[in-house]
Amino acid sequence: MANHSKERTQAEAQLKKTQKAQRATEGLQAMSEYVAAGHAVRAKTARPRELRLVLSENFIRRRFAS
Numbered sequence: 881m882a883n884h885s886k887e888r889t890q891a892e893a894q895l896k897k898t899q900k901a902q903r904a905t906e907g908l909q910a911m912s913e914y915v916a917a918g919h920a921v922r923a924k925t926a927r928p929r930e931l932r933l934v935l936s937e938n939f940i941r942r943r944f945a946s
């Protein structure tokens with residue numbers, strides 16, 4: 881009976897260790913996806929932002945050039 885309990889304890893410890901490693905891996909993957917999504921959003925909005933700033937600057941120059 882004691883042998884069975886020892887085996888069970890070892891199996892549970894191994895399971896916890898495996899689960900901990902899996903959670904760490906999933907966490908790294910989630911962070912990587914989060915960072916990639918942030919880069920994609922910034923890249924996607926950079927060009928329209930540049931155009932908006934140029935148009936605004938041109939408008940101000942024309943408006944106050946007189």
